[in-house]
Amino acid sequence: MRMKRKSILWLIAVFLGFMSFVGIASQAEAFVFMDGDLKINGYIENQTAIRMEDQARDRGNDSGELSRCRTTMVLEAGLDLSESVKFNTILRGYYDAAWDLDSGIIQKPKEEKWDSAPNGIGMKEEFEVREYHFRKYWGNAVVKVGQQQIVWGESDLLRMSDIINPLDISHRIFLEDFENIRIPVRAIDFTYEFPGPKRFTVELVAIPEDFRTTRIASPGANWDPLAYRLPLTLSDPFLRAMEKDLNRIEDLGVENFQGGIRLKALFGEWDTSAFFFHKRAENAVAVSDEAVLNGMLPYIGPLVEAGAFSTIATLFEQNVDNIVDFEWPWTQTVGATFNVPEHYTGSIIRFESSFTFDQPFTVDYHISGMVDMLDDLLDYSYPQKVEFRLPDVDYRASDVLAFMIGFDRPTFIKFLNPKQTFFISGQLFQKYILDADDNWQTGLGKDGYDDHQVLATLIMSTEYLDGSITPQVAMMYDFTAESGLFWPKVTYIFNDQLHLEIGAVWIFADSGLSGDLGPFEKNDEAYVKLRYQF
Amino acid sequence: MIKLRMIKQSLVCSLMVAFFSLCFQGAILAQPELPKDPNWLVDGEISQHVPGWNEGFIKCKPPYGGYNELTEHQKILNSWGYKARPIEEIKNLLPEPHYDIMSHPEIWGTFRVNETAWEPVKPRGPMWERFMAQTKKNIGTCYLDKKGWLRNYRYGIPFPELKEDDPQIALKLVWNYFKRYKDNDRLVPMDITTRDRAGYERHNLMLNHRLQMNGRVRPDEVTEEGLYKPNPKNLDFIYATPYVAPYNLRGTIPLYYRYDDPDKEDDMWIYIPSMRRVRRMSTAQHQDRLPGGLDWTWDNTEGFEGHVTRFNWTYLGRKELLIPVIGHSHTYYNPKAPLDANDQYYQRRNCYVIKATYKEPINMKEMILYLDPLLYNACYSVDTDLKGRTWIVQSMLEARNKNWFAGFYNGWAFDVQRRHATRALFAYHGSVDFRVENLAMDNLKKVYLAR
Numbered sequence: 001m002r003m004k005r006k007s008i009l010w011l012i013a014v015f016l017g018f019m020s021f022v023g024i025a026s027q028a029e030a031f032v033f034m035d036g037d038l039k040i041n042g043y044i045e046n047q048t049a050i051r052m053e054d055q056a057r058d059r060g061n062d063s064g065e066l067s068r069c070r071t072t073m074v075l076e077a078g079l080d081l082s083e084s085v086k087f088n089t090i091l092r093g094y095y096d097a098a099w100d101l102d103s104g105i106i107q108k109p110k111e112e113k114w115d116s117a118p119n120g121i122g123m124k125e126e127f128e129v130r131e132y133h134f135r136k137y138w139g140n141a142v143v144k145v146g147q148q149q150i151v152w153g154e155s156d157l158l159r160m161s162d163i164i165n166p167l168d169i170s171h172r173i174f175l176e177d178f179e180n181i182r183i184p185v186r187a188i189d190f191t192y193e194f195p196g197p198k199r200f201t202v203e204l205v206a207i208p209e210d211f212r213t214t215r216i217a218s219p220g221a222n223w224d225p226l227a228y229r230l231p232l233t234l235s236d237p238f239l240r241a242m243e244k245d246l247n248r249i250e251d252l253g254v255e256n257f258q259g260g261i262r263l264k265a266l267f268g269e270w271d272t273s274a275f276f277f278h279k280r281a282e283n284a285v286a287v288s289d290e291a292v293l294n295g296m297l298p299y300i301g302p303l304v305e306a307g308a309f310s311t312i313a314t315l316f317e318q319n320v321d322n323i324v325d326f327e328w329p330w331t332q333t334v335g336a337t338f339n340v341p342e343h344y345t346g347s348i349i350r351f352e353s354s355f356t357f358d359q360p361f362t363v364d365y366h367i368s369g370m371v372d373m374l375d376d377l378l379d380y381s382y383p384q385k386v387e388f389r390l391p392d393v394d395y396r397a398s399d400v401l402a403f404m405i406g407f408d409r410p411t412f413i414k415f416l417n418p419k420q421t422f423f424i425s426g427q428l429f430q431k432y433i434l435d436a437d438d439n440w441q442t443g444l445g446k447d448g449y450d451d452h453q454v455l456a457t458l459i460m461s462t463e464y465l466d467g468s469i470t471p472q473v474a475m476m477y478d479f480t481a482e483s484g485l486f487w488p489k490v491t492y493i494f495n496d497q498l499h500l501e502i503g504a505v506w507i508f509a510d511s512g513l514s515g516d517l518g519p520f521e522k523n524d525e526a527y528v529k530l531r532y533q534f
Numbered sequence: 535m536i537k538l539r540m541i542k543q544s545l546v547c548s549l550m551v552a553f554f555s556l557c558f559q560g561a562i563l564a565q566p567e568l569p570k571d572p573n574w575l576v577d578g579e580i581s582q583h584v585p586g587w588n589e590g591f592i593k594c595k596p597p598y599g600g601y602n603e604l605t606e607h608q609k610i611l612n613s614w615g616y617k618a619r620p621i622e623e624i625k626n627l628l629p630e631p632h633y634d635i636m637s638h639p640e641i642w643g644t645f646r647v648n649e650t651a652w653e654p655v656k657p658r659g660p661m662w663e664r665f666m667a668q669t670k671k672n673i674g675t676c677y678l679d680k681k682g683w684l685r686n687y688r689y690g691i692p693f694p695e696l697k698e699d700d701p702q703i704a705l706k707l708v709w710n711y712f713k714r715y716k717d718n719d720r721l722v723p724m725d726i727t728t729r730d731r732a733g734y735e736r737h738n739l740m741l742n743h744r745l746q747m748n749g750r751v752r753p754d755e756v757t758e759e760g761l762y763k764p765n766p767k768n769l770d771f772i773y774a775t776p777y778v779a780p781y782n783l784r785g786t787i788p789l790y791y792r793y794d795d796p797d798k799e800d801d802m803w804i805y806i807p808s809m810r811r812v813r814r815m816s817t818a819q820h821q822d823r824l825p826g827g828l829d830w831t832w833d834n835t836e837g838f839e840g841h842v843t844r845f846n847w848t849y850l851g852r853k854e855l856l857i858p859v860i861g862h863s864h865t866y867y868n869p870k871a872p873l874d875a876n877d878q879y880y881q882r883r884n885c886y887v888i889k890a891t892y893k894e895p896i897n898m899k900e901m902i903l904y905l906d907p908l909l910y911n912a913c914y915s916v917d918t919d920l921k922g923r924t925w926i927v928q929s930m931l932e933a934r935n936k937n938w939f940a941g942f943y944n945g946w947a948f949d950v951q952r953r954h955a956t957r958a959l960f961a962y963h964g965s966v967d968f969r970v971e972n973l974a975m976d977n978l979k980k981v982y983l984a985r
Contacts, residue, residue, distance in 0.1 A: 030779065036590035041781045076985075088985060137980050140971075149985075151810040177808045179985070193976060197766040269801075271814060339814045343799060346818025410819040412896050419897060421822040466728060466954055467736075467827025496585075496736050496780040533781035 030534060034079075042075040042534060047172075049527035052504070056228035056512050056522040057385050059106070060220065066102040067222045067525045070171070071095050084137040093127035098222075106220035108232060114218035116170030117239040118246045118284075123170065123218050131184045144189040149182045150205055152262055152275060154337045154350040155404045157457050157476065158429055158516075161275060161335050161352050164205060164260075166282040169225075170217040173520055175487065175505060186210040201264040205277075211249060211256040213328065214282045225519035228512020229387040234317055241321035242284055249280070249328055256280065260333075272338045279333070284326040285360040285395040292322045293390075304377070313381040324391060329360040346409060350427075353403035360397050364439040365390040387513065389441060398435035404428065406457075422462045429455040445480045448513040454479040455515075468493050481515025484508055501529040568617050570877060571644045573870045580959060583869040584725055586739045586779045588961065591982075592723040597863045597935035598964025605934045606862050608650035608879045615639075615646035616876070627856040627882065629904060629914050631927040631950060635873070641953065643871025647856055652881045655860045657715065657909070657938035665715050665751045668760065669694045678702060681843055683796040684709045689749045689760030691715075691910065696886075704847035704888040707905055711838065714910040717939040718750040718757065719743075719968040723961040728827045729872050731953045738826060739779040743978075745772045745968045748794065752937070756969060770794040772973045776982040782808075783826075785985060787978050788815075796843045805975055807985045812975055820844070821897035829926055829947040829956040831898060836930055836945075837912030838890065838903055850887040850902070856880040857913040859906045863933035865943045865959050872955030875931040875944035883907060895920055911940060924950055935964060 031040040049067035061067075072094040079087040099110035108114060109123040121128060133146025153161030157174060165182040167174065174181065187207045194200040217224040219235035226235040249256065260277030296319065303312050316323075335354035342349050365371045371390050378386040406427035413422050433442055436451035444450040456479070461472035470491040477484040489503025504526040509518040581588040588594045614621045621637045624647060628636065635642045668690030676692035679685050682705050684692055692713050693706035700706070722742040729735045747762040747769045756762055770792045777783040785807035792800050800817040820832040820840060833840035861878045868876060886905040892898060899922055904914040909932075917926040927948050933941040941963035947956045971977060 030586065030781070030784075032590055039590070041784060043781060084980075086980070090985075131985075135980070142976060142980065149810055153811070179808050179810055191976070193974075341799065341801070341814070341816065343818075346816055348814050348816045350814075408813075408816060410816055410822055412819065412822070414896075419823055421819050463823075463825060463827065465827070466730060466952075467825060468730075493736070495734065499782070 037080040038077065039079075040075060040077045042073065043531050044071070044073045045529060045531040046071045047527060047529045049525040051222065052506075052524040052526060053522055055222075055224075059224075059227045059232065059384070061105045061222055065104045066098040067523070067527070068171075069097040069101055071097070081134075086135045087133070088135070089132040090130045091128070092130050093125075095125040096123065099124055105222075106232065108220040108236075109218045114220070114236075116168060116215040117218055118213060118215070118243040119250070120168065120170060120215040120218075123221050140195060141190070141192045143191075145187075147184045147186050147210075148189065149179060149184050150187060150189050151178075151182075152273070152337075154339055154352040155406065155427060155429075156425065156459065157427070157474070158404070158455070160354040160402050160404060160429075161273075161337055163277055163279065163282075163333060163354075164207070166212050166214045168215040170215050170221070170223065173223055183212045183215065185212055197266070199264070199266045201262075203262040203264070205260050205262075207256075207258040207279075209254045209256055211252075211258065211280055211328070212282070213246065213284065222525075223520060223523050227522070228519060231382050231384045231386065233313070234320070234382070234386065234388070237317045237320040238324070241324055242326045244321055245284075245326040246328075270338050270340045272336070274334070274336045276332070276334045279331060280328040281331050281360050282328070284328055285362045286324050286326055286391040287362070287395055288365060288391050288393050289323055289325060290393045292319065296323070300377070309377075309381040312377065316378070316381070327360070327395065329358070329395070329397070331359055332357040342407070345407075347407040348409070350406040350408065351404065353401075356400045356402075358397040359400040359433070360395045361433070361436070362441040363392045363396050363437070364441065365392050368439070391441075392439075396435075396437075396440060398433050398440075400431065400433050402429070402431040404430075417462050417464065420463050422460050425457075425459045427457045429453070429457075444515060446482055446510045446514050448515075448518070450480055452480060453515065476517070478515040478517060481518060482510055483514045483517040483521070485517055497533055499531045499533070501527075501531075503527055503529075568613055568646065571616055571868070573644070573868045574876045575867045575869065576864050580725075580865065580867045583867070584727075584737055584959070586737075587725055587959070591741055591778050592725065592739050592961050594865065595962040595964075597933060597941045597962070598717065598939070598966075599936040601863060602934050602936045602938070605655050605860050605879075605938075608648075608655055608860075608862075610648045610650055610879070612649045613646055614649075616644040618646055621645075621647070624856060627854065629855070629902075629916055629927075631916050631924050632914055632929065635927060635948060635950070639871070641871075642948070642955075643868045643873035644876060645873050646877050647880050648877065649856055650860075650879045650881060652860075652883065655879075655881070655934075657860075657934070659937055661751050661937040661939070662715065665690055668751075678705060678709070679796075681796040682847075683843065684713070687713065687748060689713070689751055698849070698851075704849040705842065707849070707886050707888050707910070708838065708842055708847060708890070708903070710910040711903065711905055711912055712842075713749045715751070715938070715940065716746070716749070717935075717937070717965045718752050718754065718762075719745045719965050720941075720963060721966045721968070722942065722963050725959040725961075726828065727957050727959065728829070729955045729957070733870075736827070737779070738777060738783065740775050740777045741982075743772075743774045743776075743968060743973055745970065745973055747771055752965070754967065762970070767791070768794050768798075772970070774973050774975075774978055776978055778982070785979075785982060787975065787982065789973065789975055789978070790817075792841075796841075800841070803975060805979060810985060819896075821892070821895070823897075827954075827956075829949045829954060831917075831926075833898070834901060834915065834917055834926060834928070834947075837915040837928060838901060840890070840901075844893055845890040845901075846893060848889040848891065850889055852884050852907075853887050853904070855883060855885050855904060855914070857883050857885060857904065857906060857911075858929070858931040859883060859909055859911055859913055860938075861931050861933050861943075863935070863941060863943050863963075865961065867957075867959055872946065872948065872957055874946055874957045874959060875929070878931050878944070898925070909940070919951070926950075933963065939965075 048069045051067045053063050055061040075091045077089050133148040135144045150164045168181050168183050189205050191203045219232050258279040262275040264273040333356045337352045339350045374390045408425045410421035431453040433451045444453045457476045459474045474487040486506045492500045506524045507521050509521040512518050577594045578588045614624050636645050672690050676687050691710050726738045747765050750757045750760050774789045776787040787805040789803045802815040802817050803812050805812045824830050858878045858880050866874050866876045890901040900918045902916045903912040915928045919925040930945040933943050942960045945958040
């Protein structure tokens, strides 16, 4: 109770602190040096969120407690080295005060200094040089070299073609601008546009040695996707085991070469592109070491008979990295996109598709009785429920077809806003795993074992009070998993420097296994975001 | 002897008068210079109140080729408004909504209308002569097709000879407006400022790039008889407006295509830095207000920017007005009130008045344009809401460079119903010899350091 009061006081202090900027804000501006050749911009932002429900399976973070109180500073510098050579860098530092302010939440990420995983960055605080890259222009060609984000595709919220940079979903899943959660990679991006009305463009991307994976929140943190499946004592060794295998992959250096090509052209009104990309899967697949399993079984039998389940749990925790191995197999993805104006409805139609060859999937252990036995065993061994399905000794691969069709349309809804349109954007996603069996852990459907997904999104926004107030609502519904997301927010612009956003996120799902949203189901929150930019 | 002496004295006296008249022409013949409101900031002084003004991309500069001395220092015949004659005296020489604004300095700010004579400052020079020579050739050559679209046009005024009983006179006038005398391209670094009733302001620093694909008067290597070559997309014009500030918009680059085709909708793309990609945007809702609380719609920027085929056109007659059609090239800004261009030159002109009525009104019903009879600029325009009430009142104030090409240094659009204002401060207006490649998205990203 005392901590909650302290949190509220902190919130008020942060708010007043920001408000004190208002007086001087109108004078703030970018820092400009070297006669305009060097510009430095950026922002300071505080996001404070309160949980609206208890964490999955009551793991420890409860309703009413702080979800985050994260203050971020971003500095962005652009330097013109010459007419045709530019340098950009983005630095970011943050401090999440949630653990210091609210002792009620799980303190492990703070006490153990846990990072996002695997091989991520600090959950509580971090400073990083996120991006640094040089650009060189020659006529119709440009090359960009350095740690950067390279974005392909047409879709919002979910990605098919935007596959070059993995995401860091540790902080707030995909509810941030993607530019803030894409993990920049050291890459070379070359683009050449052929002269002519069709704007034929070829883009070559090479990532010589920098392999990164999707990052998730550390165990015990908010938005921890493993909270439903694993208790803290198990999820940590699980992720450490993953990191151990990842280190081995990362050490391969140039053997991790990833790259691809994109071709773009304008045919009449059709903006089209086709691409190919060769990369490692950014989400790991798990496999069991059968020899280790067989070696352990003789010890487990007597322990079960003796009812020494806590010993079994310890044994399991200590041997996770021996029992389970993680791999990031190679994949090849081809795809095509287009956008085109549709004149009858006044919309822009967007389309994106991808076909991934040999997408890897973890599958249940080949003896189903063994899987069930281990499931029961873990239930006995842990006071809190465990949802761990023993992986088979090898992963499986299947071709995966995915596509999205969407529309954007500015639309007058006069009774809601007489002077300004609503921007309405809808998307329908479909994904098919062409060769999946029932025991493949696809992550799709209600229990995570379906072979297809149908999902729709809808975003609506408008402006009131001459652009000072911008309400937006985003909705997502996964028809296959019967899960969804509802995310209303309102942004108020005090002036050019100070912006306030208030919003809430509700996620509903059948269980923590249901589709993309299930693992994040028990993280509903209300939040305030205050940004001072310069 | 005495007679000779008197003649000599008269001669000397005349010479002295002539000498002093030439040397101190402005001081002797013009009205004594009137005091300025201390709140009127000019050019570089504006940087005291507008962060980013007069630095980097938004540097105050003279127009292309330098100041036009004739138009910069005009002889003021009469002044009305701040510290001058009462504005009521020129009530009939202004559109009523503009008069209402100028006569309420307590709401909109102090203002002065300085009348100068047309003849000494009227357009001239080789570019103007070239333009007018082509204008003569356009008689009987340019025509409107069944859809009201201009055909067989290269440059010059398409319809210099107008008859008031011509049922198409209003449509011809709007085409004359579109093809008015201007340079081949322009770069306009600017601050678009919104101001609400309580005086809170927001600033958007951006650079307007525009490239004309026809109506090109100034010869260069891509211009053949007024047309940009090659033009395989059959474009009418291209414009792009990269944002420099504020930070959340910095690097945002809208790119807009208008086609020389009555049946082809405009195209628009926006590079959005937070998405790191180019997003195609629908141009279907032209009556929508521009984002960010601006008091312009997609159709009424610079007075009128719509597709002529979406309107019914009505000729409303002629009206003598004082219009700022040949002004000086200095930016004015009043941090205390919305009106800008506070001390400009105005000329008395017998303007054409035309009305555009939406065929399918959704947000706006009509636009009334007041056009100069020779230059066809719309220095004034008035737009009405769906109930026919005055809604947006605009003024675009035209400076002139050495070729007498039009240049903006100030403009404003006021929502008079809500007392909300948008004003445009232009740090520079002039050609930089753009080519189509310069307005390609990748090139704009290169120049404006987009992420």
